[in-house]
Amino acid sequence: MSNRYLNDVKQIWCRGCGNFGVMDALTRRTFARMDIPENEISVITGIGCHGRASNYVSTFGFNGAHGRAIPRATGQKIASQILGKKLNVVVMMGDGDALAIGGLHLMHAAVRGVKLICLMIDNHVYAMTKGQAGPTTPFSETGHGALTSETFNPQIDPLRNMLSYMVSAGTGFLAQGVSTDPEHLSRLIEQAILYKGFAFIDVQAPCVTFKPEWLEKLKREGFVFYLKDGEPVILPNGESWIHDSKNEDLAWKLMKVPIDQRPYLGVIWRGPEIEDYTARVKRLFNERG
Amino acid sequence: MRKTVTIGIMGTSGVATIGEVLFKASEKIGCFAFMQRHNTSQIREGPVAVKITIDSVRPRQCCEDTVDIFVCFSRQDLFVRDFALAENALVFAEDACREFARLAKEKTGSEQGGNIVGLGLIARYLAWPQEPLRQILEEDQLAQKNLECLDAGFGLAEHADDSFAIAKSSANIPKIVAIDGNRAIAMAALYAGCRFLGFYPITPGTDIAEWLIRKILAAGGSIIQGEDEIASLGFCIGASEGGVKSLNVTSGPGLSLETETIVLAVMDEIPLVIVDVQRAGPSTGIPTMTEQSDLWQAVKGGHGDAPRVVLAPYNIEECYRLGIEAFNISEVFQVPVIVLSDQWLGQSKAVLANRFLERQHIIRERLRLASADMEDYARYMSTPSSISPMVDVGDKVTYQTTGLTHDERGRPSANFLTHWLMHRKRQSKLDPLRQRTDLVKVFGPRSAKIGIVTWGSTARVVREVIKEMGIEKKVRLCVPELISPLPVPIIQDFLAGLEKVLFLEMNDSGQFYRYLKTEIDLPRNQAFYFRPGGLPFLQEEVADWLKEELLNE
Numbered sequence: 022m023s024n025r026y027l028n029d030v031k032q033i034w035c036r037g038c039g040n041f042g043v044m045d046a047l048t049r050r051t052f053a054r055m056d057i058p059e060n061e062i063s064v065i066t067g068i069g070c071h072g073r074a075s076n077y078v079s080t081f082g083f084n085g086a087h088g089r090a091i092p093r094a095t096g097q098k099i100a101s102q103i104l105g106k107k108l109n110v111v112v113m114m115g116d117g118d119a120l121a122i123g124g125l126h127l128m129h130a131a132v133r134g135v136k137l138i139c140l141m142i143d144n145h146v147y148a149m150t151k152g153q154a155g156p157t158t159p160f161s162e163t164g165h166g167a168l169t170s171e172t173f174n175p176q177i178d179p180l181r182n183m184l185s186y187m188v189s190a191g192t193g194f195l196a197q198g199v200s201t202d203p204e205h206l207s208r209l210i211e212q213a214i215l216y217k218g219f220a221f222i223d224v225q226a227p228c229v230t231f232k233p234e235w236l237e238k239l240k241r242e243g244f245v246f247y248l249k250d251g252e253p254v255i256l257p258n259g260e261s262w263i264h265d266s267k268n269e270d271l272a273w274k275l276m277k278v279p280i281d282q283r284p285y286l287g288v289i290w291r292g293p294e295i296e297d298y299t300a301r302v303k304r305l306f307n308e309r310g
Numbered sequence: 311m312r313k314t315v316t317i318g319i320m321g322t323s324g325v326a327t328i329g330e331v332l333f334k335a336s337e338k339i340g341c342f343a344f345m346q347r348h349n350t351s352q353i354r355e356g357p358v359a360v361k362i363t364i365d366s367v368r369p370r371q372c373c374e375d376t377v378d379i380f381v382c383f384s385r386q387d388l389f390v391r392d393f394a395l396a397e398n399a400l401v402f403a404e405d406a407c408r409e410f411a412r413l414a415k416e417k418t419g420s421e422q423g424g425n426i427v428g429l430g431l432i433a434r435y436l437a438w439p440q441e442p443l444r445q446i447l448e449e450d451q452l453a454q455k456n457l458e459c460l461d462a463g464f465g466l467a468e469h470a471d472d473s474f475a476i477a478k479s480s481a482n483i484p485k486i487v488a489i490d491g492n493r494a495i496a497m498a499a500l501y502a503g504c505r506f507l508g509f510y511p512i513t514p515g516t517d518i519a520e521w522l523i524r525k526i527l528a529a530g531g532s533i534i535q536g537e538d539e540i541a542s543l544g545f546c547i548g549a550s551e552g553g554v555k556s557l558n559v560t561s562g563p564g565l566s567l568e569t570e571t572i573v574l575a576v577m578d579e580i581p582l583v584i585v586d587v588q589r590a591g592p593s594t595g596i597p598t599m600t601e602q603s604d605l606w607q608a609v610k611g612g613h614g615d616a617p618r619v620v621l622a623p624y625n626i627e628e629c630y631r632l633g634i635e636a637f638n639i640s641e642v643f644q645v646p647v648i649v650l651s652d653q654w655l656g657q658s659k660a661v662l663a664n665r666f667l668e669r670q671h672i673i674r675e676r677l678r679l680a681s682a683d684m685e686d687y688a689r690y691m692s693t694p695s696s697i698s699p700m701v702d703v704g705d706k707v708t709y710q711t712t713g714l715t716h717d718e719r720g721r722p723s724a725n726f727l728t729h730w731l732m733h734r735k736r737q738s739k740l741d742p743l744r745q746r747t748d749l750v751k752v753f754g755p756r757s758a759k760i761g762i763v764t765w766g767s768t769a770r771v772v773r774e775v776i777k778e779m780g781i782e783k784k785v786r787l788c789v790p791e792l793i794s795p796l797p798v799p800i801i802q803d804f805l806a807g808l809e810k811v812l813f814l815e816m817n818d819s820g821q822f823y824r825y826l827k828t829e830i831d832l833p834r835n836q837a838f839y840f841r842p843g844g845l846p847f848l849q850e851e852v853a854d855w856l857k858e859e860l861l862n863e
Contacts, residue, residue: 028710030721059708065548068713075710076722081703082710083551083578085544086570092541096508096548096556097703099532103505103554106704126544129537299532306527 024049026059028079039226039236040071042200043142047111048078050207055214061107065094067118069149071142071226074113088123090114091130091137098135102299109138109214116143120156120183131190134218135298138210141221142200144228145235152231157183159281184276184289187221193292194220195272197285200227201240205247205286217294225284239284248275248287257283266291312476313367316374317432318393320359321383321407324425328381329360331429331446336364337488337661338442340478344370346658346846348389351513351597357386359393364436366479369662371625371770375848379435379474381428383407392845400435400474402428413466414459423459430463437475440464487664491629491655491767492517495585496525498633499557503673504583505531506556508545510538513597514653515561515587522557539564543571546582553702555637558584562591562604565611565648572646573612574713576736579690579698581640581676585633588652590843600654601843602766603817608648609794609825617737619647620794624751624769627666629655632791635749638674643739644697650793652816654846655767676700679707689720690732696739740795749792750800758786760860761808763801765790765822768815771847779853781860793822796829810835812859814852818842837862 026048034040052062062080066072068087075082085093094112101108119127119141130137147153187195194216198206206224213220227236238244248254254264254271257278262271264287272290296304317332319325329345336343345362363373376396382403395401410431411424426447433443440460447457496518499507507526509519523533531554536542539560546556560568565586575582588604590596608620619639623632629651640647679687679699689709691698698718701707711720715729723729743749753773762785764772769789776782788804790797805811811833813823820840826832839855 028721060704060706063703072712073722076712076714078710079708081708082712084574084712084714086574086713089540089544089571089574092536092544092571093548095534095541096506096545096550097552098548099506099534099545100549100552100554100702101704103530103532103549104552104702104704108552108704125537126541129541133534298534302532303527306524 024053026052026062026079027077030077032077033073034070035230037229038070039144039200039228040074040142042203043071043113043140043206043224043226044074044077046198046200046203046206047140047210050203051210051214052080054207055211057109062109062111063094063097064111064113065090065097067114067123069115069118069147070144071113071115088118088121089126090118091123091126091139094137095130095133095135098137099299110136112137112139114139114141116141116145116157117147117155128186128190131187131192131219131221133298134191134193134295136217137219138213139219139221140210141223142226143223144226144232146228146231148228148231157280159279182277184223185273188272188276188290188292191219191295192221192290193218193294194288195290196222196288197225198222199225199239199245199284199286201236202286209288212288217297225280235281238281245284245286248285248289250288254285311472312474313479314363314365314374315379315436315474315476316361316363316377316396318359318361318377318380319383319428320381320386320389320393322355322358324422325358325360325383328425328429328432329362331443332362332432333659333661334446334488335433335438335442337486338445339438340486341366341476341661342369342486343661344373344658345660346373346654348392348845349598350388357388359386359389361392364476366476367481370660372774372846372849375850379432381407381432383425383428389845392848398473402431410463413462414456417458417462418455423456426456426459427463427466430460431467434464434467435470435474437472437477485664486661487667488659488661489626490657490659491623491626491651492587492657493521494626494629495633495649495651496521497667498630499583499637500525500529501671502555502634502637504555504557504637505529506546506549506554507531507533507559508536508542508549508556509559510536510542510564512539512561512564514589514657515559515564515585517657518559518585518587539567540571543568543584547571547575547578547580550580550582551578551703553705555641556582558582559587560584561587561589562607563594565604565607569607569611572618573614573616575646576612576616576618577713578711579644579736580646581644583636583640583647583649585649585651587656588650596844598653599844600652600767600846601817602650602652602768602815603821603842604650605793605817605821605825608650615733615737617645617740618794619643619645619740619743619792620650621647621749622650622766622791622793623655624766624789624791626655626660626662628791630666631671634671634673638672639743641676642674642697643743644676644700645740650766652767678702688718690716690718690735692718692735696735743792744795744797744799746792746797747800749790750797750804751789751791752786752804753789754786755783756786756807758784759807759809760785761804761811762787762814763811763823763826764814765793766815768847771849771852772814775849775852775856778849779856784860796826798829801826801830805830805833808833810837810859812836812856813838813840814855815840816843816847
């Protein structure tokens, strides 16, 4: 099917790569459904497999340096506000981009709250450099498969709970989606676009080459759990709740469940909206004279 | 009545205040002045010294070497080199200064006003009226309660003769301005249309940001203090491609962090300006002291070939002119421009004739895509000038670009010919700059056989020394303000006919000299004086070296 949000550059991801699902969710489903003009969208990526995404869109498309998509995106958003233009700034980052080399930028983007739609394409591995352990690689897991270099380079650091880190930093919209369900992911992206501040979506996008077992596990019937406001959610410890994305206590519990134990898909946390950065700067300096 | 007087004040807390008030009062009274401040990275009770040369006849771009009036609250060995006494100098040593504190306590109940007593005393020796000083103190709420101390200081020197008296010269240029290099660059950025500032606090560059924040917000722009210099420059890339002229202010350690982002800006051809107010390095070095040692980093820092523009103003007036020019060049050539200032240039204050601030400058804008050419837009399309039209993000026509080697449409390419062509594009678009005679300052007659090459703030000492030595006709001075790309033809023209060339700069390795050698054949007969920073060049230091080299001829 034709997709007006893609250009004619040949996509070179591995067959079955999660990035295809993410692109489909973002462009053919979200942008098209919301009918956003191409020139009102800028896609800024980091470095790694997902980084090619900004080369494939027909909207504005840019790379940051590795881990530095957020600063470039922030600058564009601020410029659009200064000049009074409509611009939806979508940041795509790998898990290494977001949580390792660019971790500081991610934290401060959440603190600052400039409106960015931030997708972390989480494949649990440094795929572009052929399978080294990354910040979201499950702890102590050893590699499988002929191509993986994880046998030489297993995950050494314990896996941190990165979702709760994002909430601590002030993210007001936190969701988790999966590349194998682009329609669901697309609904999350749409909500992120409509949210007023900094929005973060952890997109589980298993690597077909270096993490095929994670892909298989995610596809297993009944493994992932879809969250829906007002509907029951059962935690692995047996606790039963009614999902409410505005319930901070529940959000913390959901975030603490290790991803390989049970991925919760949907909006995990929706905080109070904070004042836009540019407006806040102006107000504070005006108040102080 | 004297034409010039130099005052040195040394101690810890309160010393800077005396300097500030004397400096501001010079402006009010109508005298030219130059003030440099020495301090270390210690917030309270650290060693501080201030040296201020007041001149009733001509503007100064550096202090006199020796001080005529020396007030020493406490001796600071770090700085004594810069505070040698002039003949017949008036000295108030530590025990005299203790008397100031005692007097302050008597008047106000606190010894803290001792510095203001010293201020009053100095002002009385200069035969200045109390009124301008009182006005300045009254503006400062903290100092207000010390007005009695000022009076006491005047009283202490009641019987002073007029041997240090200085006043406005009748021949003075009517309009003067108190300014420093940092302020001049900040004003230039605003004038040039800068509407976004990304910065991370760092000594000694932050003054520029502090002044600009409110001005940029008032002009409808925005600012971000980033989490580090990497982010701060990254914001500038984004804001600039969004169509807003952007400035990053930093110092050496920040420039090191920014290297990766600079080469991205080169690769994607983004107009932006970085001001590096150099300090003594490497690493943390001496953050509060001047040096000229970031040249290699500015010119070549980064992986891959990444041609960029580097400018180095040599005095405060040029900080203003080149501050504007930096934006113009970055816009026209779609390239990051690094302005190399330094602590001594950035933070030393001068009262100057303000003509340079009143001059009109042309403001240039980047080439933007004409609406007729919107079909099949290629961001990096080949043109005779190698400069391709830009589109602001959010405007009608979209494009994609990347830090990967890309083709004319900004799309990734691993083709070696594309890679080569794009390298040539980025390199050759800057070539016209090499012919810019206005970016290489040359002083002295063509008949001179001896040339001096220096850059940045060191040039202002050299000019002063040449004047003092009366050798204006004997030597020819070249101050390239365009460091990269190197203005080869202009420097070659300068070198033609010279028998000997002298090189002077404030770094240990002769960074500009060695850089120059990579592009230009220099005359065989050369001499150098390279030393690291930490303290500014003294005129005597430069003059002694020059004399020796001239004698060797």
